[in-house]
Amino acid sequence: MIDRMQAGRVPAKPHTVLRDADGHLNHEECLTRDGFDGPFTILYHRDRPHVAMPASAAHGWEIPSRSDDEPRPLARRHYRTQQLARRGGPPLDARVPLLFNDDVVLSALHPDEPDPVYFANGDADDLYFVLEGGGVLRSALGDVPFGPRDYLYVPRGLIHRLIPNDRPQSWFSIECPGGLWLPRQWRNEAGQLRMDAPYSHRDFRRPEFLGPRDEGLRDLVVKRAAAFHGFHYPHAPLDVIGWDGTVYPWAFPILNFQPRVGLTHLPPTVHGTFATRGALVCSFVPRPLDFHPQAIPCPYPHSSVGCDEVIFYAGGNFTSRKGVGVGSLSHHPAGIIHGPHPGAYEGSIGARATDELAVMLDTTHHLHATRDCRSVEDADYHASFA
Numbered sequence: 001m002i003d004r005m006q007a008g009r010v011p012a013k014p015h016t017v018l019r020d021a022d023g024h025l026n027h028e029e030c031l032t033r034d035g036f037d038g039p040f041t042i043l044y045h046r047d048r049p050h051v052a053m054p055a056s057a058a059h060g061w062e063i064p065s066r067s068d069d070e071p072r073p074l075a076r077r078h079y080r081t082q083q084l085a086r087r088g089g090p091p092l093d094a095r096v097p098l099l100f101n102d103d104v105v106l107s108a109l110h111p112d113e114p115d116p117v118y119f120a121n122g123d124a125d126d127l128y129f130v131l132e133g134g135g136v137l138r139s140a141l142g143d144v145p146f147g148p149r150d151y152l153y154v155p156r157g158l159i160h161r162l163i164p165n166d167r168p169q170s171w172f173s174i175e176c177p178g179g180l181w182l183p184r185q186w187r188n189e190a191g192q193l194r195m196d197a198p199y200s201h202r203d204f205r206r207p208e209f210l211g212p213r214d215e216g217l218r219d220l221v222v223k224r225a226a227a228f229h230g231f232h233y234p235h236a237p238l239d240v241i242g243w244d245g246t247v248y249p250w251a252f253p254i255l256n257f258q259p260r261v262g263l264t265h266l267p268p269t270v271h272g273t274f275a276t277r278g279a280l281v282c283s284f285v286p287r288p289l290d291f292h293p294q295a296i297p298c299p300y301p302h303s304s305v306g307c308d309e310v311i312f313y314a315g316g317n318f319t320s321r322k323g324v325g326v327g328s329l330s331h332h333p334a335g336i337i338h339g340p341h342p343g344a345y346e347g348s349i350g351a352r353a354t355d356e357l358a359v360m361l362d363t364t365h366h367l368h369a370t371r372d373c374r375s376v377e378d379a380d381y382h383a384s385f386a
């Protein structure tokens with residue numbers, strides 16, 4: 001939810017007649033959130049949007065279960081997602097959940113073909129971070145092209161499909177059952193992004209609306225209550241002639257995030273980019289470092305007693321950590337103090353800049369690890385801080 005958009009043809013007033021030149025009456029679909037209290041978008045379909053009938057659901061990914069997480073000692077963990085067995089297939093099948101709780105599911109995807117059906121996630125908003133590759137998100141609201149180092153947001157319930165391009169793909173995803181939004185402190189009272197926010201309205205890539213689309217596809221998979229359900233349409237689901245509202249997909253290049261730098265080290269909250277229930281998503285991007293002559297730019301050891309911290313490493317040399325590479329996922333759980341690797345604290349004194357690039361999450365609740373995640377664990381990680 002960035003701001004209101006309008007594309008194609010809509011009537012002057014919601015819930016009033018919208019006919020084509022030949023007299024054909026179009027049909028509204030109100031896509032609402034939080035019941036009817038939250039943000040919404042109104043779409044105008046050529047055909048009735050609610051005529052899909054149940055069919056088999058031949059697609060979907062494995063839903064993580066807490067019973068798969070074995071009790072383990074509390075420890076700092078490092079998972080090498082680069083070493084995951086690449087599942088391939090369309091994005092709808094390729095998702096491999098790694099860390100999860102009731103608020104977020106963090107997954108890796110290495111898709112190598114387009115979604116052959118439409119998908120609507122009825123459980124959650126999806127936020128992808130594209131490490132490698134790119135492609136197009138196609139929906140009734142338009143196409144959103146995306147590429148390396150882009151975040152890609154797909155709102156809950158939106159019928160869409162993902163069409164990766166021919167390049168190797170490596171995506172990190174965050175499924176957010178509580179919804180995803182921009183942190184409220186970045187808005188003014190009119191809802192506009194403040195002048196001191198770390199991004200502006202112009203930084204978001206919006207859907208390019210191309211009118212009604214018939215790709216010949218009629219099948220839809222809906223995820224709801226942690227299960228996948230199939231439906232079949234008698235017509236093209238993307239038969240939209242216009243829409244307006246604030247619920248739509250977008251892309252945000254992580255390098256458009258404007259970082260802050262202080263006299264001394266600033267806490268991760270200044271990197272806050274997106275918020276969800278029980279988690280803050282932060283962007284660490286290349287930037288100059290602290291400018292006090294005695295500053296220690298490396299993060300101080302800390303006991304953030306209410307948060308698990310997860311970092312997905314996307315590039316550059318991460319100031320505080322050794323032994324991690326592009327595609328690494330570190331998990332520092334609440335309950336134990338964490339901080340830089342040996343030598344990093346002292347070594348950072350006098351440093352003037354960092355080229356690190358990473359996505360970080362602080363989560364309120366403990367994260368569980370799936371079997372796939374544990375299969376790529378770097379077993380020596382906790383001891384590497386000694």
Ligand SMILES: [Fe+2]
Nearest residue numbers: 299302309338
């Ligand atoms: Fe930390």
